[in-house]
Every structure is written in C-alpha cells, then in structure tokens.
Amino acid sequence: MVPPVSRGFEHIEVFYKACREHIPTSFIHFSYKKRKFNHILLHPFLIKEFENRWYVIGYSEQHDAIRTFGLDRVSDPILIKRKYISTNPQLINVYLNDVFGVFPIPDAKKELIKIHVSQLGTHYFQAYPLHISQKIEKESEGTSFISFDIIASVELARYFLSQGRHVKIIQPKWFREFTKNLTI
Amino acid sequence: MKQSDLFYLVKADAEDQLMKNPRILRILMGNEYIQIDFGYVAPWMYNRGGWIRIAPHTHIQVQGSKKKYALKEAKNIPLAPEQFNFESTEDWRVFSLLFEPIPLKDCIIDIIEEEEPNSDDFNFYNIKLEDITHMQLVV
Numbered sequence: 001m002v003p004p005v006s007r008g009f010e011h012i013e014v015f016y017k018a019c020r021e022h023i024p025t026s027f028i029h030f031s032y033k034k035r036k037f038n039h040i041l042l043h044p045f046l047i048k049e050f051e052n053r054w055y056v057i058g059y060s061e062q063h064d065a066i067r068t069f070g071l072d073r074v075s076d077p078i079l080i081k082r083k084y085i086s087t088n089p090q091l092i093n094v095y096l097n098d099v100f101g102v103f104p105i106p107d108a109k110k111e112l113i114k115i116h117v118s119q120l121g122t123h124y125f126q127a128y129p130l131h132i133s134q135k136i137e138k139e140s141e142g143t144s145f146i147s148f149d150i151i152a153s154v155e156l157a158r159y160f161l162s163q164g165r166h167v168k169i170i171q172p173k174w175f176r177e178f179t180k181n182l183t184i
Numbered sequence: 185m186k187q188s189d190l191f192y193l194v195k196a197d198a199e200d201q202l203m204k205n206p207r208i209l210r211i212l213m214g215n216e217y218i219q220i221d222f223g224y225v226a227p228w229m230y231n232r233g234g235w236i237r238i239a240p241h242t243h244i245q246v247q248g249s250k251k252k253y254a255l256k257e258a259k260n261i262p263l264a265p266e267q268f269n270f271e272s273t274e275d276w277r278v279f280s281l282l283f284e285p286i287p288l289k290d291c292i293i294d295i296i297e298e299e300e301p302n303s304d305d306f307n308f309y310n311i312k313l314e315d316i317t318h319m320q321l322v323v
Contacts, residue, residue, distance in 0.1 A: 023322055028209050028221060028278050035276070037223030039209045075278040076221060078212075079322035 008054060008071030015056045015077065018044045022084040025058075027077035029069055038062065040069065043085040045092050048102055050155065055102045057095055059085050066091065068102045094151065100131050101155025105178065108152045114170040117144050121166035130159070145170070157182050206236075206279075206306060211313065212321070217256060217282045218244065220295065222306075224277050226270040233270030236277065237262050238306060239297050244283045247292040247310075257282040290314045 011027075018025045022043075029038045044058030053070060060067040066087065098110050117125055119142035126136060133149040150156070152172075157179040160167045169176040206224035226233025240263045244253040261279035262268050268277070286293065295308040 026210065028223060030223065030276050030278070035225055035274075037207055037209050037225075037276075037278070039221075076210075076280070081322055 006052075006054070006072060008074055011056075011071050011074055011077050012047065012054065014079065015044055015047050015071070018077075018079055019047060019056075019058075022086070023079045024082045024084055025077050026080055027069075028075040030073045030075070032073065040067075041080070042067070042069070043087070045087050046095055048095070050102050057102070059087055061085075066095075097132070098151045099153050100148075100150055100159070101153040103154040104151045105153060105157075105175075108175075110149060110151050111172060112147055113150055113152060113156070113172065113175060114145060114147045115160065116168045116170055117146050117163075118166040119143055121163055122146075130156075152178070154182070204308070208308065208311065209278075211311075213286070213288055213313070215285055215288070217284065218253070218286050219280050219282045221278065221280045224279065226273050226275040226277075228273045230270075230273070233273045233275045235267040235269045236279075237264045237267040238279075238281065239264045242281065242295065242297045242306070244286060245294045245296060246286055247294065253284040253286050255281055255283055 015025065017023065024041060024043050026039065026041050029040050030036070031038070039062070041061040042056065042058040043061075044056050046057040048055045048057060048068075053072070055068050055070055056074070057066065057068045059065070094110070095104075122136070122138065122142060122144040125134070125144070125146055131148050131150055133147075135147050137145045137147075139145070148156075152175045157175070160169060160179055161182060169179055205227065206222035208220060209223050210221040212219040212221075224236060238255070238258050238261050240255060242255045245251070246253075259280040259282070260277060261281075270277075281295075291313050293311045293313060295306070295311065297307055298305040301307040
C-alpha cells in the first residue's frame with residue numbers, strides 16, 4: 001500500500017542539496033500555533049525525521065540561533081548564493097544523538113532524566129528503548145526506574161504524558177513541572 | 185516562466201505590513217519579473233474563512249512614475265472572477281504575484297488591485313525597496 005503524500009515532503013530534495021552543499025535557503029514559514037507567517041533565511045545542516053514527520057534544522061538569521069522547522073509548514077524554499085554560516089559539528093552531533101525528537105526545550109542541557117515506570121510500561125521500555133542512553137533498574141515486583149542521559153525535548157515530555165499513570169518523572173524537577181504544564 | 189541568472193531578494197518586513205492580511209513576506213527582483221510572495225490567514229469574520237482571488241488588472245506603480253507594471257502570473261491564487269474558497273477560519277495560504285520587472289534600484293512601490301479600493305481589495309502602499317541585498321539565487 002502506498003502511504004498518502006505528506007505536505008512538505010516535496011521540499012526534501014531542495015533541503016538535502018542545501019545541507020550537503022552548504023547553501024543558505026530562503027523560505028516562508030507558517031506557525032500553526034501562532035497563526036503567523038515569517039520569512040526565514042536558514043543555513044541548514046540537518047534533515048530529520050521523527051514520527052513520520054520531516055524537519056529541517058539550521059542556523060536561522062532571523063532568530064540568530066539554531067532552529068527547527070517542520071517541512072509541512074514550509075513554502076517555496078529557494079537556494080541563495082550567499083556565504084554559508086557553518087554550525088559547530090559538535091552541536092550538529094547533539095541534534096543527531098542527544099535529542100529525542102526535534103524540539104529541544106530552550107536552554108535545556110544534556111542531563112540525567114529519571115522516570116518511574118509501571119510493570120506494564122517496563123515491558124514496553126525493555127522492548128522498545130527510547131534512546132541509546134536508556135538504563136533500566138528493575139524492582140522486584142517488575143516496576144522500574146529508567147534513566148536517560150539526554151537533552152529534554154517537547155517530544156519527550158509529550159511521550160511521558162501519553163503514558164499516563166505508567167510513567168512518573170522523578171528528576172529533574174524542572175522537567176516534571178514542564179511536562180505537567182504542557183498542553184499537548 | 186524562465187528564471188534569469190540575476191535575482192535579488194528583498195526583505196519586506198516593514199512595520200506597517202505586520203498587521204496586514206495578506207502580508208508581504210518576500211520579494212524577488214529580477215530582469216524578467218518581480219515576484220511578491222504573500223501569506224494569508226483566513227479571517228474569523230467570514231463564514232468558513234471566506235475566499236480569495238486577485239484581479240487580473242492588478243499592477244505595481246513605482247512612486248514618482250506613472251508607469252504601471254502589469255501582473256503576468258498568479259501562483260496559488262485564482263484570477264477573478266474565479267475564487268478560492270477556504271474551508272475554515274483556521275486555513276492559510278501562501279501565494280505569489282509575478283509582475284513585469286521594475287528598475288533594479290532602491291524605490292518605493294505601491295501594489296494596486298483597485299484604483300478605488302474597498303477594504304477587501306489587496307492594495308499595498310509605500311513598500312520600501314531599499315537596502316536591496318544582492319543575493320543571487322541558485323537556479
């Protein structure tokens with residue numbers, strides 16, 4: 001069965017070329033949440049897929065920072081002959097390896113995130129590890145403490161929330177509060 | 185439309201444009217045309233977001249000159265009397281208007297859909313094309 005075509009998937013080739021050949025890219029972005037358009041000049045370095053959605057990550061001149069843009073909200077990307085602003089390769093590795101999802105929480109650093117998981121939940125975490133850094137300390141009755149050495153992200157918070165009573169965030173406290181207040 | 189080698193990209197985030205709907209987001213200037221990209225959010229006051237279209241006689245005027253630069257192509261927006269109907273007040277659309285090329289120099293332009301507009305017409309005044317950064321496109 002051929003899956004339905006997602007909006008923005010047609011931009012993959014342009015951004016792939018831009019990332020590979022280091023070409024700044026101009027495009028129009030629409031924020032679903034703010035219902036606002038922006039013209040973005042991005043120096044992209046990474047295309048990332050998460051939960052079957054595609055994103056481009058790069059240095060945004062408008063934001064003067066690294067930013068992630070969902071391709072479904074991007075219109076008319078064009079490649080610009082202009083000096084490419086490189087991103088530190090170590091930072092690129094962070095986005096590749098240390099972030100679950102695509103939207104790290106602003107100013108979040110890589111740190112130990114610990115959760116307490118129900119018996120049923122533990123089975124699933126064992127079967128489908130969330131991240132390479134995942135470590136499980138099982139308790140005698142089958143519940144567990146699970147830790148991750150990771151940068152907290154919106155997607156991680158959403159995932160924990162979606163597990164309901166099966167997952168309780170132990171540390172850090174700020175991430176527990178962030179998740180509690182998150183409106184999915 | 186054939187793309188020529190030389191194009192220039194102009195940021196058009198003038199203060200007075202910020203509250204406009206549609207809003208001018210990007211202007212590409214070249215030897216063969218000037219392309220103006222707009223973003224439009226379907227407004228809440230119309231049933232199911234209303235509709236959009238653009239009059240075929242829409243044109244650009246450079247202030248200080250009487251010459252009119254005609255609309256050559258409309259992308260993602262129908263030419264009147266055709267219209268695009270939104271389905272809800274959450275909808276949005278990016279569209280582009282391509283006009284005859286204007287002189288490649290700093291200037292102020294008006295985009296005129298109707299000479300005597302009502303509030304629904306897409307007229308834009310005093311768009312400053314200054315500080316034109318010479319950014320070529322990779323064709």
